[in-house]
Amino acid sequence: MSQSAPAAxxxxxxxxxxxxxxxxxxxxxxxxxxxxxGVAWNxxxxxxxxxxxxxxxxxxxxxxxxxxxxxxxxLRFVTIPFTLRQLQSTRAMQEIQPRMQEIQxxxxxxxxxxEETMKLYRxxxxxxxxxxxxxxxxxxxxxxxxxxxxxxxxGSPESLVSLSQRIYAWSFLGDAIPLEQSFLWLNLGESDSTxxxxxxxxxxxxxxxxxxxxxxxxAQQHQQQQMMTWMMPLVMIWITLSLPSGVGVYWVTxxxxxxxxxxxxYGKSMSWRTLLPMPAPAATEPxxxxxxxxxxxxxxxxxxxxxxxxxxxxxAPPRAREVRSRHGKRRGKRKKRR
Amino acid sequence: MGFSNPEGWAGxxxxxxxxxxxxxxxxxxxxxxxxxxRLWTFPTGQEDxxxxxxAIYTTPLVSGDIxxxxxxxxxxxxxxxxxxxxxxxxxxxxxxxAGLEALYIDELIETLFVGTDEGSLYALDAETGQPRSNFxxxxxxxxxxxxxxxxxxxxxxxxxxxxALDAETxxxxxxxxxxxxxGLISDPVLADGTILVGGIDRELHAVDAASGEELWSFDAGxxxxxxPLVVDGTVYAPSLDDRLYALSLETGDELxxxxxxxxxxxxxxxxxxxxxxxxxxxxxxxxxxxxxxxxPWSPRVIDKTVLSNPLVLEEAVQEEVAEDVKEKVFISAxxxxxxxxxxxxxxxxxxxxPNTGRFVRxxxx
Numbered sequence: 001m002s003q004s005a006p007a008a009x010x011x012x013x014x015x016x017x018x019x020x021x022x023x024x025x026x027x028x029x030x031x032x033x034x035x036x037x038g039v040a041w042n043x044x045x046x047x048x049x050x051x052x053x054x055x056x057x058x059x060x061x062x063x064x065x066x067x068x069x070x071x072x073x074x075l076r077f078v079t080i081p082f083t084l085r086q087l088q089s090t091r092a093m094q095e096i097q098p099r100m101q102e103i104q105x106x107x108x109x110x111x112x113x114x115e116e117t118m119k120l121y122r123x124x125x126x127x128x129x130x131x132x133x134x135x136x137x138x139x140x141x142x143x144x145x146x147x148x149x150x151x152x153x154x155g156s157p158e159s160l161v162s163l164s165q166r167i168y169a170w171s172f173l174g175d176a177i178p179l180e181q182s183f184l185w186l187n188l189g190e191s192d193s194t195x196x197x198x199x200x201x202x203x204x205x206x207x208x209x210x211x212x213x214x215x216x217x218x219a220q221q222h223q224q225q226q227m228m229t230w231m232m233p234l235v236m237i238w239i240t241l242s243l244p245s246g247v248g249v250y251w252v253t254x255x256x257x258x259x260x261x262x263x264x265x266y267g268k269s270m271s272w273r274t275l276l277p278m279p280a281p282a283a284t285e286p287x288x289x290x291x292x293x294x295x296x297x298x299x300x301x302x303x304x305x306x307x308x309x310x311x312x313x314x315x316a317p318p319r320a321r322e323v324r325s326r327h328g329k330r331r332g333k334r335k336k337r338r
Numbered sequence: 339m340g341f342s343n344p345e346g347w348a349g350x351x352x353x354x355x356x357x358x359x360x361x362x363x364x365x366x367x368x369x370x371x372x373x374x375x376r377l378w379t380f381p382t383g384q385e386d387x388x389x390x391x392x393a394i395y396t397t398p399l400v401s402g403d404i405x406x407x408x409x410x411x412x413x414x415x416x417x418x419x420x421x422x423x424x425x426x427x428x429x430x431x432x433x434x435x436a437g438l439e440a441l442y443i444d445e446l447i448e449t450l451f452v453g454t455d456e457g458s459l460y461a462l463d464a465e466t467g468q469p470r471s472n473f474x475x476x477x478x479x480x481x482x483x484x485x486x487x488x489x490x491x492x493x494x495x496x497x498x499x500x501x502a503l504d505a506e507t508x509x510x511x512x513x514x515x516x517x518x519x520x521g522l523i524s525d526p527v528l529a530d531g532t533i534l535v536g537g538i539d540r541e542l543h544a545v546d547a548a549s550g551e552e553l554w555s556f557d558a559g560x561x562x563x564x565x566p567l568v569v570d571g572t573v574y575a576p577s578l579d580d581r582l583y584a585l586s587l588e589t590g591d592e593l594x595x596x597x598x599x600x601x602x603x604x605x606x607x608x609x610x611x612x613x614x615x616x617x618x619x620x621x622x623x624x625x626x627x628x629x630x631x632x633x634p635w636s637p638r639v640i641d642k643t644v645l646s647n648p649l650v651l652e653e654a655v656q657e658e659v660a661e662d663v664k665e666k667v668f669i670s671a672x673x674x675x676x677x678x679x680x681x682x683x684x685x686x687x688x689x690x691x692p693n694t695g696r697f698v699r700x701x702x703x
Contacts, residue, residue: 156344157395157435157481161603161618161645164538164561164578174520174538178479178496 020081024137041144047166049148054167057176064176065183068149068246072253075141076261082137083258087265092126142254146247153181153189153246181246188246197248198240202233204255209233211262344410344433346393347603347645350668350676351400356419358398358405361674361692364391366398366407368422374695378422380415396437396483397647401447401464408434414452414460416467426467432456437483437525439491440464441505451491451505453480459493459508474508476501478521483565485526485533487547494522494535500543502550512550518543523561525605529568529587534575536562542575542583544590554590558583565605565647569627574613576602582615584630594630598623599637605647609665612682616644616669624682635685638700643672648679 031040056067056074076083099120107113121127151163160177167173181188185196192198209232240248348366350359356377357369367379381389391409398407404425408414412432416425433455441449447464454460459474478497485492491505500516503509520539527534528547536542542562544553559579566575572593573585578601584593598617606615613627620640624633649668667679678697680686688697 156393157347158345158643158645161563161578161601164563165601169540169559171519171539174540177521177538 028140042166045140045144046148046151047168049145050152050163050166051168051170051173053148053152054173054176057179058172062176062180063183064153064179064181064188064246065186065249068188068249069253072145072250073257075145076254076257079137079141080261083261084265087262089127091265092124096120096124096126145250146243149246149250150244152179153244183245183249186245186249188249189244191241191243192245192248195241197245197252198237200252201240201248201255202237204252204259205233205236206230208255208258208262211259344393344395345672346395346410348394348407348670349397349647350649350670351398351405352649352651352668353400353419357668358400359668359670359674359676360394361676363674364393364409364411365674366394366405366417366422368405368419369695374690374697376692376695380417380422380424382422395435396452399438399440399447399450401440401442401445404447404464406438406440406447406450406464408436408438408452410434412454414438414450414462414467416464428460428462428467428469430454430458430460432458435479435481439484439486441486449505451484451486453482453484453493455479455481457495457497459484459491459503461505461508472508474501474503481521481523482535483525485528487528490547492526492528492533492535492547494524494526494537496521496523496538498522498537498539500526500533500535500545500550502547514550516543516545516550516552523563525565527566527568529573530571532587534566534568534573534587536566536575536577540577540579542566542573542577542585542590544587556583556585556590556592560601563603567606567608569608572627574606574627576604576606576615578603578618580617582606582613582625582630584627596623596625596630596632603645604669607648607650607667609650609667609682614648614667614679614682616640616648618643618645620644620671622669622677622679622685622687624685633683633685638679638685638687640669640671640675640677640687640689640700642675644669645672646670 028044031044035043053067053071056071057064060066060070100117103113103116103120107116151159151166185194186192206229209229236251240251345363346360348360350357352358352371355371357371357374359367359369361367365379365381368377369375370377381391391411391413393410394407395410396408398405400419403419405417405419406414410433412430412434414428414430414434416427417423418425430452434452435455436453439451440447450462450464452460452462453476457476457478457480459476459480461470461473462468463470474493476493476495476497476499478495480493480495482494486505489505490511491503493501493503495501498518498520500518500522502511504511518537518539518541520537522535522537524536531547532553533545533547534542535545538561540558540560540562542556542558544555545551546553556575558577558581561578562575563578564576566573568587571587573587575583575585577583580598580601582596582598582602584595585591586593598615599621600617600619602615602617604616606613608627611627612633613625614622615625616622620642621637622640623636625631626633651666651668652663653666654663664681667682669677669679671677676690677700678688678690680688687700689700691698
């Protein structure tokens with residue numbers, strides 16, 4: 001098996017997204033070292049976010065709630081390359097899951113299993129960090145925005161004193177102070193005692209989590225994912241109950257955006273069934289199937305892969321199709337040998 | 339997580355025998371002025387229904403045997419000084435951040451004025467706590483204590499307006515209120531017919547008390563939230579841009595400025611020949627009021643957030659030959675910790691140990 005060859009096209013793949021991501025990370029880490037963590041955090045993230053929020057508040061006539069929504073949408077648009085990259089990586093991971101399961105089953109030796117897994121990643125052009133890095137950047141942004149919102153909505157006169165230290169010397173920004181904290185039924189500076197917003201946060205988080213999970217390779221993974229699907233919404237509900245509603249408004253807007261982005265990427269392959277609890281552990285199936293007809297199963301998986309690829313030609317780069325066609329050839333050769 | 343609960347920045351107050359201070363969040367305590375033992379605390383925790391004041395931003399006012407203060411939770415309280423028992427309370431149904439102002443008749447408070455976060459200004463009967471039938475709507479939050487002088491009440495609002503009202507009727511006195519670009523949040527101060535008030539527009543405004551016309555304004559690098567101090571024609575105005583500005587009251591010209599390490603919300607105080615300021619990080623400075631030069635001991639470090647106004651207290655000290663009077667500065671810090679600048683000339687600073695009732699010297703690293 002001359003599997004080293006497919007690695008070449010993967011390496012030749014345009015890496016603009018990677019470069020951008022790496023530049024951002026290197027820039028941030030560098031700034032943290034040069035300026036110090038506190039100064040870098042405030043100067044590069046917190047203060048720009050806070051001032052942007054105040055600016056937007058003024059631009060929308062002092063409606064802070066609308067400014068939060070608008071800001072979230074704008075931020076999500078700006079970070080859309082990362083979002084798409086994350087979703088595409090997740091989908092790619094989903095696509096190679098059957099073969100991952102096969103590797104798990106075939107190779108008991110952990111070292112060999114890892115080698116095969118890495119080989120599979122290379123062949124398929126999947127970067128296991130492809131899901132993680134965009135998510136890490138988004139989490140960083142989320143945390144910064146969370147802090148920024150909490151600072152802006154404050155909730156106390158003391159927080160306004162802190163806020164004064166972060167506002168740029170542009171008098172227009174001061175017009176937003178004090179912020180109009182009433183929005184719909186909410187006081188954006190206080191937690192929502194009606195439980196409507198926490199509920200919205202819980203539901204939107206559930207939907208988002210369900211859409212982003214990859215099929216589990218093992219029963220243990222499946223169990224962890226199931227727990228995650230329920231734990232995340234519950235944790236977010238709990239957090240929302242203890243934070244200013246402004247943060248909840250951000251979270252709902254952000255997750256709704258993410259759901260739409262997921263639909264844009266996954267397209268027809270998604271259905272409302274995706275939102276239901278996951279089926280029986282996928283890891284149990286391969287145990288049975290190989291006993292019957294391993295090659296038939298592999299072919300079926302290959303078919304499924306081809307179908308998915310055809311549906312999303314615009315999303316999947318030509319390299320992906322190339323890799324899959326090579327898979328086809330390889331199978332052909334193997335059959336011949338047999 | 340950034341979302342902060344109100345903690346309060348009430349400054350301490352003093353009577354002949356008591357020191358009144360918010361020594362814990364949402365509580366007012368009376369300490370024996372001699373040995374600083376705690377005599378009572380309000381609320382006691384035994385109230386039914388439970389009483390949660392959240393925080394206290396108003397420095398207590400003492401009149402006779404009653405102490406008055408407003409709580410962030412919206413109530414104005416009158417307590418008996420002797421035991422801290424409640425005499426009356428008035429609920430404004432809103433948050434109270436602004437300090438109280440009072441009309442004194444024969445050295446006793448007759449009427450209390452309180453502004454709320456929604457912009458309502460109430461006049462309360464000091465004896466009963468009953469509000470007067472009329473109240474004034476400033477149109478936006480009132481975060482600064484009203485100022486009463488010669489029957490006129492000056493009220494600054496977060497909508498940037500400064501109103502001059504008849505204290506009895508609440509009828510406006512000026513044709514139009516003075517209007518700044520943005521919210522006015524510092525307690526207005528009156529000196530030589532000039533009202534000084536600052537705010538979010540980063541300007542300190544000098545307004546003619548008679549007409550409401552602006553006489554001059556001074557630009558700083560950040561908000562003016564601390565109450566200015568006026569002494570002998572010089573305005574000492576603290577700003578959140580880390581500086582204390584000394585300005586000419588007449589012209590608004592800058593005489594000097596001193597840069598602290600952090601923004602200053604606390605009002606400066608003058609003791610003997612030393613101007614004492616505290617920045618929000620708890621750095622205490624002694625300055626020469628003429629030049630702004632820092633005394634050699636500056637700064638002393640409290641190492642806690644300080645946003646309250648310090649209190650100068652004269653204390654009799656037995657010297658070798660005769661009794662002398664020394665001025666000490668009490669500073670209330672975050673969490674209700676009480677500090678005392680024993681001698682503004684030497685900068686000796688001590689902290690009240692609530693367990694022993696003793697002030698323990700603070701050593702600046």
